Amino acid sequence: MIKxxxxxxxxxxxxxxxLARPEESGFVVTSVTGLGSGKANINTTEIATTDGDLFNSARLQKRNIVISLKYLWKDSIEDVRQLSYKYFPIKKKLTLLIETDNRSAxxxxxxxxxxxxIxxxxxxxxxxxxxxxPFFYSAGEDGINTTIFYGVEPLFEFPFSNESLYECLLEMGEIQNQMEKTVVYSGDAEIGVTITIHAIGEARNITIYNTGTREIMRIDTDKMKAFTGSGIVAGDEITICTVKGKKSITLLRNGKTxxxxxxxxxAADWFQLxxxxxxxxxxxxxxxxxxxxxIENRIIYEGV
Structure with missing residues (x-):
C-alpha cells in the first residue's frame, strides 16, 4: 500500500x-497512474518461410505518471492551487519519492x-x-547498498581478563582486508556499480574481476604515471562508475580530481549487477x- x-x-x-492525512499538505491524492512495470517495445522481423517472427531487441519506453489531485480548503483555495504550480513547475525537473509498506523508491x-x-x-x-x-531507484536509509572488502571485525567481549602480566592478550578487533566478496542484488533489472579503491601505500596494475561472468577491468598504473606524474601512491582514491549514462573513472589526489x-x-568490461x-x-x-x-550500488525497481 502506498503511504x-x-x-x-x-x-x-x-x-x-x-495519503491518509491530506489536511497536512492541502492536497488529496485521488489516483496515480503509471506506477506499474511499464510497457516494452518488442522489435521483431517477419520471416517469409517460417511461422511467427524473429526477435531482434526489446526496450522500455519512457514512463508517464499522472497524479490526480483535489484541493483542500485551507486559508484560501487559490493558495493551494498556486502551491501546485510551485511543486509541479512546467517543463522543470522534479523527483518523486514514493513510500510503500515495504519499499521506498x-x-x-x-x-x-x-x-x-478552476x-x-x-x-x-x-x-x-x-x-x-522508466526505472524506480531505491531510496531512503537502504537506498545505497555498500559491500566493503576491508574493515575491522569486533572481538572485544565482557567479562574479560588479561592472564599475562607481560603479553597483551586482549583483542579489541582485527583488521581484515578480503580480496573477494559477494554483492547480493535483489533488483528487477541490471544496474551498474560504483567501485572505490583507497590506497594506503603504493600499488601497481590493478585487475578487478566479476568471477561469475568472467568480466575483467584493468587499471594500468604505467599509463597513470605518464599521465599524472606517478602511479598509485598513499592517499590516492580511484572511483569507477559503471552505471549506464554515467560511466567514468577518476583519481582523487591531493584534493584534485x-x-x-x-x-x-x-578491452575493459563495465560491470553490471x-x-x-x-x-x-x-x-x-x-x-x-x-x-x-x-562497491556501492542502488536497486532498480520496474514498478512500485
Whole structure:
C-alpha cells in the first residue's frame, strides 16, 4: 500500500503528500497512474518461410505518471492551487519519492502539464510527469547498498581478563582486508556499480574481476604515471562508475580530481549487477594489501 508521495522540485523544495492525512499538505491524492512495470517495445522481423517472427531487441519506453489531485480548503483555495504550480513547475525537473509498506523508491521526471479545473465545485488538477528513465531507484536509509572488502571485525567481549602480566592478550578487533566478496542484488533489472579503491601505500596494475561472468577491468598504473606524474601512491582514491549514462573513472589526489579513463584497459568490461549473487575479486601485481576496496550500488525497481 502506498503511504506517501514526496515531491521535490528543481529548487530543492519538497512537499510530502501523505495519503491518509491530506489536511497536512492541502492536497488529496485521488489516483496515480503509471506506477506499474511499464510497457516494452518488442522489435521483431517477419520471416517469409517460417511461422511467427524473429526477435531482434526489446526496450522500455519512457514512463508517464499522472497524479490526480483535489484541493483542500485551507486559508484560501487559490493558495493551494498556486502551491501546485510551485511543486509541479512546467517543463522543470522534479523527483518523486514514493513510500510503500515495504519499499521506498524514487524517480526523476519533468512536468508535462498541470491543468487545474478552476471552475469546478471540487477544484483540483491532473499533473502529468514524463520520466525519460522508466526505472524506480531505491531510496531512503537502504537506498545505497555498500559491500566493503576491508574493515575491522569486533572481538572485544565482557567479562574479560588479561592472564599475562607481560603479553597483551586482549583483542579489541582485527583488521581484515578480503580480496573477494559477494554483492547480493535483489533488483528487477541490471544496474551498474560504483567501485572505490583507497590506497594506503603504493600499488601497481590493478585487475578487478566479476568471477561469475568472467568480466575483467584493468587499471594500468604505467599509463597513470605518464599521465599524472606517478602511479598509485598513499592517499590516492580511484572511483569507477559503471552505471549506464554515467560511466567514468577518476583519481582523487591531493584534493584534485583527474579523469583517468585513458588508464583503463581498452578491452575493459563495465560491470553490471545481475539479480542474485555477484562475486567480485581484485588483485594487483604489487601492493595489493595496500588497497582498500568497496562497491556501492542502488536497486532498480520496474514498478512500485
Amino acid at each position: 506517501s508521495i514526496t515531491v521535490t522540485n528543481y529548487l530543492g523544495d519538497s512537499i510530502k503528500l501523505v 524514487e524517480i526523476d521526471g519533468y512536468t508535462e502539464s498541470n491543468e487545474p479545473d 471552475f469546478s465545485k471540487e477544484e483540483g488538477s491532473d499533473v502529468s510527469i514524463v520520466c525519460p528513465n 583527474t579523469n583517468i579513463l585513458n588508464c583503463l584497459d581498452k 545481475a539479480k542474485g549473487d555477484n562475486v567480485f575479486a581484485y588483485t594487483a601485481e604489487e601492493g595489493s594489501s595496500n588497497l582498500q576496496f568497496k
